[in-house]
Amino acid sequence: MIRTGLSFLPLLYAVVLSGAVLLLWLAGEWRRSRLRRREWRAMGQCRLCAEWVRPAPGADLWRCPVCRALNDRALPSDL
Secondary structure, rough: OOOOOOHHHHHHHHHHHHHHHHHHHHHHHHHHHHHHHHHHHOOOEOOOOOOOOOOOOOEEEEOOOOOEEEEOOOOOOOO
16 A cells, blocks of 8 residues: 555645646547537638638538629639
8 A cells, every 4th residue: 555644645636636627628629629620621711702601511512692602612722
């Protein structure tokens, strides 16, 4: 058995509790960033007015609700 003094137990409790809170916080942030990335992946940007729109799933062509321009699902290429 591990022998510890009585004064060491509150310190051990604080370290274990803060470690658990830190792990829960990191897991929540990781999950939130994954969900945000998934949401942005489903978004499309209008080529004319640069408005971000969530088009219907599976639609190759979609119309921007702001400027009514017809857009395609293709990702913009980097120049």
